[in-house]
Amino acid sequence: MSDKTRVVIVGGGVAGMEVATGLGRAGSADVVLADRGLSHVWKPMLHTFAAGTARPDRQKVDYFAQAKRNRFRFQPGTLVAVDRVARTVSLVVEEAETKPPVQLAYDLLILAIGSRANDFGTPGVAEHCLTIDDLTEAEGFHAALRRHLLRALRGQDGLSVAIVGGGATGVELAAELKHAIDLLARYGSPDLPRHLRLVLLESGPRLLPAFPERVSAAATRTLGDLGVEVRTGAMVTGANPAGFALKDGGRIDAVLKVWAAGVKAPDVLSGIEGLERSRTGGLVVGPDLRTTKDPAILALGDCASLTDPTLERPVPATAQAAHQQAGHLVPALRRILAAGTPEASLPPFHYRDRGALVSLADFNGWGTLGRYTFGGGRLNGLSARLAHDLLYRQHQFGLFGPGLALATWAADELDRMVSPPVRLD
Numbered sequence: 001m002s003d004k005t006r007v008v009i010v011g012g013g014v015a016g017m018e019v020a021t022g023l024g025r026a027g028s029a030d031v032v033l034a035d036r037g038l039s040h041v042w043k044p045m046l047h048t049f050a051a052g053t054a055r056p057d058r059q060k061v062d063y064f065a066q067a068k069r070n071r072f073r074f075q076p077g078t079l080v081a082v083d084r085v086a087r088t089v090s091l092v093v094e095e096a097e098t099k100p101p102v103q104l105a106y107d108l109l110i111l112a113i114g115s116r117a118n119d120f121g122t123p124g125v126a127e128h129c130l131t132i133d134d135l136t137e138a139e140g141f142h143a144a145l146r147r148h149l150l151r152a153l154r155g156q157d158g159l160s161v162a163i164v165g166g167g168a169t170g171v172e173l174a175a176e177l178k179h180a181i182d183l184l185a186r187y188g189s190p191d192l193p194r195h196l197r198l199v200l201l202e203s204g205p206r207l208l209p210a211f212p213e214r215v216s217a218a219a220t221r222t223l224g225d226l227g228v229e230v231r232t233g234a235m236v237t238g239a240n241p242a243g244f245a246l247k248d249g250g251r252i253d254a255v256l257k258v259w260a261a262g263v264k265a266p267d268v269l270s271g272i273e274g275l276e277r278s279r280t281g282g283l284v285v286g287p288d289l290r291t292t293k294d295p296a297i298l299a300l301g302d303c304a305s306l307t308d309p310t311l312e313r314p315v316p317a318t319a320q321a322a323h324q325q326a327g328h329l330v331p332a333l334r335r336i337l338a339a340g341t342p343e344a345s346l347p348p349f350h351y352r353d354r355g356a357l358v359s360l361a362d363f364n365g366w367g368t369l370g371r372y373t374f375g376g377g378r379l380n381g382l383s384a385r386l387a388h389d390l391l392y393r394q395h396q397f398g399l400f401g402p403g404l405a406l407a408t409w410a411a412d413e414l415d416r417m418v419s420p421p422v423r424l425d
């Protein structure tokens with residue numbers, strides 16, 4: 001048996017995949033990555049898979065292949081329990097549900113299992129609404145969209161879609177759906193956009209509350225110009241097969257109902273005894289990203305709750321924050337793992353606010369530049385969309401190294417030239 005430190009990473013998303021790759025390459029620890037899926041995708045692309053304007057098969061990274069290339073092991077399975085005393089995690093493997101869960105022993109456990117939309121217990125949402133929090137859900141949405149689109153194309157029905165949540169996810173999804181419909185109309189169905197009703201519901205006074213008011217106003221204007229009905233101050237009180245009920249007594253009828261509001265940590269975290277949790281269920285960590293009550297467990301990305309003392313507010317649940325935490329942790333962990341001292345102190349993480357970005361398909365994009373980016377400022381249009389894409393390319397550089405990442409980028413651009421811009425298959 002190896003005497004190397006056993007590092008178990010659960011969740012191979014933005015943060016977990018970067019950490020597993022970085023630690024695996026160093027070779028100084030026995031690294032296992034576990035995920036409920038078999039392939040990694042960049043979560044901020046999910047709405048494009050849902051709308052059919054990007055192909056998941058081109059963007060998926062196979063965990064087994066990534067593990068082989070970077071000298072870590074991959075264990076498929078869904079985390080169902082953590083035993084902090086025995087220092088083991090239990091994973092249920094889909095293909096073997098009747099068998100006992102797989103147990104993995106750890107010296108250091110890194111939890112990076114992301115977050116989900118939060119329906120705040122609104123009646124009917126769980127039964128009647130779609131969410132796009134992972135690839136399976138995005139593909140499920142695409143299948144439902146395709147079914148309804150084919151009916152609309154045959155002139156049998158109109159297509160009505162209502163999205164709850166005026167944050168970046170809801171706004172980006174609305175624009176992407178409109179973009180997909182416009183592209184499909186070019187396939188000889190010029191009437192298709194007339195059969196579409198797209199409604200975006202936000203309970204607050206404006207879209208994109210995390211952005212400056214100027215950006216909210218511009219996004220509302222752009223979506224309005226595209227024919228998206230934006231309803232702010234619209235509090236949803238329930239969902240049923242026909243649509244949504246609003247607090248003011250109104251109704252929004254829709255065949256496709258999407259819940260893209262709120263953020264909460266996965267429920268499994270609430271079953272880990274003795275750890276401190278935030279209001280939304282995230283694991284509270286110190287600046288060293290170790291959980292406050294158990295230094296053998298680290299958490300990062302959306303499932304962690306960290307209040308950066310220099311910001312005096314929680315680090316946001318974004319891909320940018322997850323990527324920065326992974327980038328901070330890898331060299332620090334490599335040092336202590338090489339020394340065989342997994343319990344040694346880690347340097348504090350400081351979030352560098354590089355601003356927020358939102359991209360409205362091919363129509364527009366906006367960004368605020370954080371205080372660490374050229375002293376703050378704004379991005380508009382093409383530059384904001386490029387900055388949005390750049391974060392993904394940085395992530396790929398981390399996973400593949402510069403040569404392969406550049407080749408992948410070039411292959412994506414070639415693929416865009418030869419493949420149809422929207423898919424119905």
Ligand SMILES: Cc1cc2nc3c(=O)[nH]c(=O)nc-3n(C[C@H](O)[C@H](O)[C@H](O)COP(=O)(O)OP(=O)(O)OC[C@H]3O[C@@H](n4cnc5c(N)ncnc54)[C@H](O)[C@@H]3O)c2cc1C
Nearest residue numbers: 011013014015036043044078079113114301302318319320
């Ligand atoms: C449609 C959409 C658009 C977005 N756009 C942007 C954007 O433009 N910019 C931005 O910064 N952020 C954006 N975000 C948010 C961003 O995707 C997240 O903040 C980021 O992915 C968090 O990274 P993470 O590593 O914490 O989790 P994730 O990337 O979500 O990865 C979590 C991983 O954990 C796995 N997992 C979950 N539960 C379990 C379990 N019980 N057992 C085993 N494995 C499990 C999942 O399969 C997944 O691989 C967007 C999100 C969505 C949904």
